[in-house]
Amino acid sequence: MMTLSRCASQRSLYRRLAQSLLVGSLSTMGLWAGLAAGPTLNLGRLEIGQSAAYAQDSSLISRYARAVWEVEKKRSYYYQMVKPLMGGSVPDDVCSRRGLPGQVQEICNKFNADSADIVNEKYRLTNEQFNDLTRRQREDPALRDRIRQELLRIQG
Numbered sequence: 001m002m003t004l005s006r007c008a009s010q011r012s013l014y015r016r017l018a019q020s021l022l023v024g025s026l027s028t029m030g031l032w033a034g035l036a037a038g039p040t041l042n043l044g045r046l047e048i049g050q051s052a053a054y055a056q057d058s059s060l061i062s063r064y065a066r067a068v069w070e071v072e073k074k075r076s077y078y079y080q081m082v083k084p085l086m087g088g089s090v091p092d093d094v095c096s097r098r099g100l101p102g103q104v105q106e107i108c109n110k111f112n113a114d115s116a117d118i119v120n121e122k123y124r125l126t127n128e129q130f131n132d133l134t135r136r137q138r139e140d141p142a143l144r145d146r147i148r149q150e151l152l153r154i155q156g
Contacts, residue, residue, distance in 0.1 A: 061143075063123040064133045065150035070118045078111045 095108035119125050137144040
């Protein structure tokens with residue numbers, strides 16, 4: 001049986017992950033458009049040399065791109081479910097808001113859990129790795145290009 005504090009901790013983790021995934025999704029859309037767009041978030045500092053390590057780790061970049069791709073497909077799917085429940089207009093930060101209608105909150109919880117499973121379990125990325133790569137690709141054209149190439153390769 002899950003303790004109340006563990007459940008609250010998981011919800012907090014899911015909320016932070018959802019925000020990170022939103023940034024990742026927006027950044028991915030920017031990649032597709034050839035832009036480095038996306039809202040800015042303070043995701044922490046990277047140690048010098050970490051970008052170079054990412055640029056050389058093809059497995060990490062591949063796992064990141066695959067995670068972003070799958071999370072974006074989930075986000076799009078759940079967005080279509082939420083849209084009619086929100087009267088046709090869904091704010092970008094819908095899952096971060098308080099006081100959502102019950103069905104919307106359930107969908108957000110499912111998206112958060114699915115996203116965490118995709119990133120952490122399926123592609124074995126920590127939240128820190130995911131956030132760092134999301135931030136780094138906005139600042140590093142070479143890394144952004146490697147991720148874009150991997151996304152194109154994934155689509156076949």
